[in-house]
Amino acid sequence: DQQVKQNSPSLSVQEGRISILNCDYTNSMFDYFLWYKKYPAEGPTFLISISSIKDKNEDGRFTVFLNKSAKHLSLHIVPSQPGDSAVYFCAASEGQAGTALIFGKGTTLSVSS
Amino acid sequence: DTAVSQTPKYLVTQMGNDKSIKCEQNLGHDTMYWYKQDSKKFLKIMFSYNNKELIINETVPNRFSPKSPDKAHLNLHINSLELGDSAVYFCASSHRLAGGGDTQYFGPGTRLTVL
Numbered sequence: 001d002q003q004v005k006q007n008s009p010s011l012s013v014q015e016g017r018i019s020i021l022n023c024d025y026t027n028s029m030f031d032y033f034l035w036y037k038k039y040p041a042e043g044p045t046f047l048i049s050i051s052s053i054k055d056k057n058e059d060g061r062f063t064v065f066l067n068k069s070a071k072h073l074s075l076h077i078v079p080s081q082p083g084d085s086a087v088y089f090c091a092a093s094e095g096q097a098g099t100a101l102i103f104g105k106g107t108t109l110s111v112s113s
Numbered sequence: 114d115t116a117v118s119q120t121p122k123y124l125v126t127q128m129g130n131d132k133s134i135k136c137e138q139n140l141g142h143d144t145m146y147w148y149k150q151d152s153k154k155f156l157k158i159m160f161s162y163n164n165k166e167l168i169i170n171e172t173v174p175n176r177f178s179p180k181s182p183d184k185a186h187l188n189l190h191i192n193s194l195e196l197g198d199s200a201v202y203f204c205a206s207s208h209r210l211a212g213g214g215d216t217q218y219f220g221p222g223t224r225l226t227v228l
Binding site for chain 2: 032034036041042043044045046049089093099100101102103105106
């Protein structure tokens, strides 16, 4: 059973616009959430994270929002750039050292110029 | 400098063979992991080591054996390879941050193809 779900397999956005990627989770024990970006034939690259004690974390063009009551998080990219085109994975963990990350299936973002 | 490196990047082998994938991290992290990305693109944990000690061992066939000679290395040995072992294997490492949260950093992956 999937504990982390990314229900949109793909998203297309024009350069300069906002990209919003969504993620839902079912395990209420998760307390740390991460977004990774992945290019073909490369490993996932850490993008941004958020602890369950916060509802927002911002890093440059990237902002992650967490809604614990809805068990939902989203990644906003503003403004979107063609170089942002990649697969984005949402991941969650229970925050203990060495705990496995539970990944969603990923959303492929295409940013057109 | 590559933070988490894996060798080889590609591995093609016959069924029944034994092979190893090496992983090294130069981040000074104390925890290392192996993940498998299957044909459905799911990334799933296989093993986790903390200071050379096994702390996670998911339901993985015992043909897979991780070996950690030191904190900076976690190698994956696979015996009697089967067709279903074909996948991309990712190594990762992390260091527990104060206040919680355990950001994992991934290697480039090893694509294993079993013929």
